[in-house]
Amino acid sequence: MNPQNSSISQLESLSDKAKNAIFEKFWLKLHTEYRIKPVSFRRFVNNPSYLDQAEYVYPNIVNLGEKLMNGDCNLLIVEAGIGSGKSFLASLLIAYIAYLLLCLKDPHAYFNLSKDKPITIINMNVSEAKAKQVVFGSVSQFISTSPFFQQFEKTLLKKSILLDGVIELLCGHSRETAAIGLNLFCGVLDEANFYVDTDQKSNAEEIFHTISSRVSSRFGMNGLTIVISSSKHDEDFTTKMRKEAEKNPEKVLVHYARTWLTKDRKKMSKNVFIFDIEKYKVVPRTMWEKYKVGQKVINFHMDAKKIQTLQFSNSMMNDKFWIIPMDYFMDFKRNPERAACDLGAKSMKGSDRFIKLEEYINLAFKQSLPNYSIGDNRWKLPKEELFEPLYIHIDLGLNRDTKGGGTGDACGIAVAHFNGYSKQHGGRAKIRFVAVEQIVKSPQMREIQFKDVRQRIVMLHDAGFEIGGVTLDGWQSEDTVQTLNNLGIPCKVLSIDRTVKPYETYKEALYEKRVELPYNEVAIHESKHLIIVKGSKVDHPKKGSKDVSDAIAGVCYAIVKDYGADTDDGDNGLIKI
Numbered sequence: 213m214n215p216q217n218s219s220i221s222q223l224e225s226l227s228d229k230a231k232n233a234i235f236e237k238f239w240l241k242l243h244t245e246y247r248i249k250p251v252s253f254r255r256f257v258n259n260p261s262y263l264d265q266a267e268y269v270y271p272n273i274v275n276l277g278e279k280l281m282n283g284d285c286n287l288l289i290v291e292a293g294i295g296s297g298k299s300f301l302a303s304l305l306i307a308y309i310a311y312l313l314l315c316l317k318d319p320h321a322y323f324n325l326s327k328d329k330p331i332t333i334i335n336m337n338v339s340e341a342k343a344k345q346v347v348f349g350s351v352s353q354f355i356s357t358s359p360f361f362q363q364f365e366k367t368l369l370k371k372s373i374l375l376d377g378v379i380e381l382l383c384g385h386s387r388e389t390a391a392i393g394l395n396l397f398c399g400v401l402d403e404a405n406f407y408v409d410t411d412q413k414s415n416a417e418e419i420f421h422t423i424s425s426r427v428s429s430r431f432g433m434n435g436l437t438i439v440i441s442s443s444k445h446d447e448d449f450t451t452k453m454r455k456e457a458e459k460n461p462e463k464v465l466v467h468y469a470r471t472w473l474t475k476d477r478k479k480m481s482k483n484v485f486i487f488d489i490e491k492y493k494v495v496p497r498t499m500w501e502k503y504k505v506g507q508k509v510i511n512f513h514m515d516a517k518k519i520q521t522l523q524f525s526n527s528m529m530n531d532k533f534w535i536i537p538m539d540y541f542m543d544f545k546r547n548p549e550r551a552a553c554d555l556g557a558k559s560m561k562g563s564d565r566f567i568k569l570e571e572y573i574n575l576a577f578k579q580s581l582p583n584y585s586i587g588d589n590r591w592k593l594p595k596e597e598l599f600e601p602l603y604i605h606i607d608l609g610l611n612r613d614t615k616g617g618g619t620g621d622a623c624g625i626a627v628a629h630f631n632g633y634s635k636q637h638g639g640r641a642k643i644r645f646v647a648v649e650q651i652v653k654s655p656q657m658r659e660i661q662f663k664d665v666r667q668r669i670v671m672l673h674d675a676g677f678e679i680g681g682v683t684l685d686g687w688q689s690e691d692t693v694q695t696l697n698n699l700g701i702p703c704k705v706l707s708i709d710r711t712v713k714p715y716e717t718y719k720e721a722l723y724e725k726r727v728e729l730p731y732n733e734v735a736i737h738e739s740k741h742l743i744i745v746k747g748s749k750v751d752h753p754k755k756g757s758k759d760v761s762d763a764i765a766g767v768c769y770a771i772v773k774d775y776g777a778d779t780d781d782g783d784n785g786l787i788k789i
Contacts (some may be wrong), residue, residue, distance in 0.1 A: 236249040245316060245317060245318075245321075245322055246315055246316060247315065247316070247317045248314075248315040249315070250311070250312055250315045252278065252281070252282075253274070253277045253278045253280075253281040253282075253304075253308055254274050254277075254278050256307075257269055257274055257277070257304055257308070258274070261359050261360060262311070262359070262360050263307060263354055263358055264358075265304070269297070269300065269304070270297045270474055270475050271476055272297075272469075272473070272476075273300065273301045273304070273474065276290075276301065276467050277301060277305060280305070280465055281308070283465060284433070285436075285463050285465040286427075286428075286433050286435060286436055286437065287436070287437050287438075287439070287457075287465070288305075288436070288438045288464075288465045288467070289450060289454050289457055289464065289466045290438070290439070290441075290450075290467045290468075291441060291442070291443050291450045291451065291454050291466075291468050291557060292442065292467065292468065292469040292470070292471065292474060292557055293442060293469070293470050293471030293474075293554060293555040293556060293557045294442050294554045294555060295471050295475075295555070296469060296471045296474040297474055297475070298440045298441075298474075299346050299347050299350075299402055299403075299440065300350065302335065302400045302402055302438060302440055303347050303350035303351050303354065304354075305438060306335060306347065306351050306381065306398070306400060307354045307355070307358070309333055309397065309436065310333060310355075310379050310381060311360065311361075313331060313378075313379050313397070314361075314364060314375060314379060319331050319378055320378065323431060325430070329394070330374065330377070330378050330395065331378060331379055331395045331397050332379075332380045332381075332394045332395055332396050333379070333380070333396075333397055333398040333399075333400075334381075334382045334383070334384055334394070334396060334398070334399050334400070335347045335351070335381075335382070335383050335400045335402060336383075336399065336400065336401050336402065336404075336407075336419060337383070337385060337402045337403055338385065338403055338406045338407060339385050346402060347383070348371075348383035351373070351381060352368060352373060355375070355381075356368065361375070364376040365377065371383050382394075394426065395430050396423065396426040396427050396430060396431075396435070397430070397431055397434075397435050397436070398427065398435060398436045398437070398438070399423035399424065399426070399427055399436075399438070400437075400438045400440065401419060401420060401423065401437075401438070401439045401441075402440050402441070403440070403442070404416045404419075404439050404440065404441045404449055404450055405441040405443055405449055405450055405451075407419060407449075414449060416449035416450075417449055420437070420439060420453075423437055424437040433463070439453060442554065442557065443553075443557060443559045444553055444559065444560060444744075445559055445560050445561075445744070448559060451559050454466050454468060468557060469557065470534070470555065471540075471556070472536055472539070472540060472555070473522060473523075477520065477521075477522070477537075480539050481537045481538040481539050482519070482537075483537070483538045484514075484519050484522065484535050484536060484537055484538060485497075485535075485536055485541055485544075486500065486512060486514075486533055486534070486535060486536075487533065487534040487536055487544055487548070487552075487556075488533060489531070489533065489534060489552065489558065490532060492548040492552065492568045492569060493548065493569070494541070494544055494548075495512075495533070500512045500514060505532075512524075512533070514535075518535060522535045522536070522537070523535065534556060540555060542638075546637075546720050546723060546724060547716065547719060547720050547723065548568075548569070548723075549566070549567075549568055549719070550716060560744050564743065565741070565742065565744075566719070566743060566750050567719055567722065567739060567740065567742060569722075569723065570740050572722040572723050572725070573722060573739045573740055574736075575725065576722050576727050576728060577729045577730070577731050577732065577736050578728060578729070578730065578731060581644075581729065581730040582594075582646070583646075583647060583649075583730030583731065583732060584627070585625070585627075585648060585649035593671070593677075594646050598629055598646075598677060600629040600631070600680075601629065601678040601679060601680030602628070602629050602677055602678065602679050602680060603628055603629065603630075603679075603680050603681055603682075603683075603767050603771050603774075604625065604626070604669055604672075604679065604681075604682045604767065605625070605626055605682070605683045605684070605706065605762070605763045605764075605765075605767045605770065606623065606624070606625050606665060606682070606683075606684045606685070606692070607623060607624035607684075607685050607708070607758075607759045607760075607763050607766070608665070608689060608692070622650050622651060622652050622757065622759045623650070623651040623652075623665055623759060624649070624651070624758075624760040624761070624763035625647070625648075625649050625651060625665065625668065625760075626647065626649075626760065626764045626766070626767045627646050627647035627648075627767070628644060628645040628646065628768075629643075629644060629646065629680075629771075630643065630771050630775050631643055631644040631728070633777070633778035634726050636724075637726060638777060639777045639778035640720075640721075640724065640726060640777045641726065641772050641775040641776070641777065642721075642726045642727070642728075643721055643726060643727045643728070643767070643771050643772075644727075644728045645727070645728065645729045645767070647730070648729060648730055648732045648735050648760060648763070648764065649732075649760070650732075650734045650757075650759055650760045651664075651665060666692055666695060669682060669696060670696075670699065670701075673701055679701050679702070680702070680770075680771075680774065681702045681703070681770055682696055682701055682704075683703070683705070683706035683766050683767075684703065684704075684705055684706070685705070685706070685707055685708060685709070685762065686705045686707045689705055693705065706766055706769070706770070708750075708762045708765055708766055712744075712749065712750055713769060714765040714766050714768065715750040715761075715765045717765065717768045717769045717772050718761075718764055718765040718769070721768050721772070729764065732760065734757075734760050735760040735761060735764060738752065738756070738758050738759070738760055739761050739764075741753055741756055742758060742761060750765075
């Protein structure tokens, strides 16, 4: 009998577990610096002996982590839609990197480091609370429950985890220089596009260079920097980094994905809709075989493969049209611009109009609807009996003469009331405006008189109309807020420039035909020319204005906030394409 054949026969008769033990023992003899043979990222994530996350993690997220760990990149840039699992990926990677370091007998000796301080992995976020809540919270849970990590001494604190006295996991925030002086092996910048300093200016680039230079100075190409975020604007930090990295892909792994392409296809609706990215419109199903684009007619030829992969075979088609599961239909119907940005990872440009579907503006402003602000600073009371309280927003401005003979900002005012719930749109509030006005100074006065603006509201109040609330932009508003509150008229500050929510509320009401406005040329012009600035502010173009549209947005926001949605009355089950 051949002894070699006998040995092979004996080996084949062993269980897989026994075979793996033999191979690991042999591997460790060749790699004496290790005490444990590391498993793959996929096995670490899915196997119950480690993180046991197979049931919860998207397969595409595991594929991305595996690709990163099997390559030789030292920078990962992930720009993906909301809900795509990018922060969960960061948690998995942090846990895996800690695992890899613990597989070494002596991590400090392996990297020729002094043992005066631990080797650190840091996770940064917009705020300390966010850092602890999102990525670091998941990492803490992994460390606490994973069977692998139970064999090591652990010190778990609110902002840090110390493993075996040699590996430290930290969470930090975007307004601190936490990385300085650390043995930083890996730095994760989560939601990097939203990092701001005390002056509300982006400091993502500064933090990135601090982190990445610290990693490379200690660990060279062995270390890793991970930048993860959704994007709002084409000037966002990750968008610029991604485009630069695509030109020089060496040592950089870029992952750019729409939410529905990252998620598990099996867990989403089998039915799909098609979204025209250039027109920001859902393509009606009746038009799938004869959709007109300019002079061309497109037949989408939808088949089982396209519906399963959510991709056209032609890359140019994928750049112009998205195949999307029905799970996201209402997001794209209600607010296509925001859905394309938040879910489709499509960055807005500086010149992009905030309200792209102008036809809905034309539909909302009605010649037949009376406007009780008749211009020339005149004001009359509503004739009909109003059963719902009036809501008012004022965008204050002085409109004083400037040196060049022009005028400064005008004052915008809008008055509306709740007009029932829309069954067709999930029971959301409908809004009817009774007055829309741009107030300018009279020829006899140097500037707008705020007392005249207040008098319009007082007149409504004295006539017996119930006022649900008055909101004002923060500028020069203290005196007006105090005066109206003293008269028993509820009044508070609402800054339209600090958040896009009021304008998003206005746009959604337009697109769902839940808002009616009296015809006003200034308001129509302003609404059609609004632009989005760096994804975080709605503004007017140069030499433009938004005084009246600000007032409209403020009123829409206040009414929707106070009345909410009548979810029991909405026809939520009916979806029409």
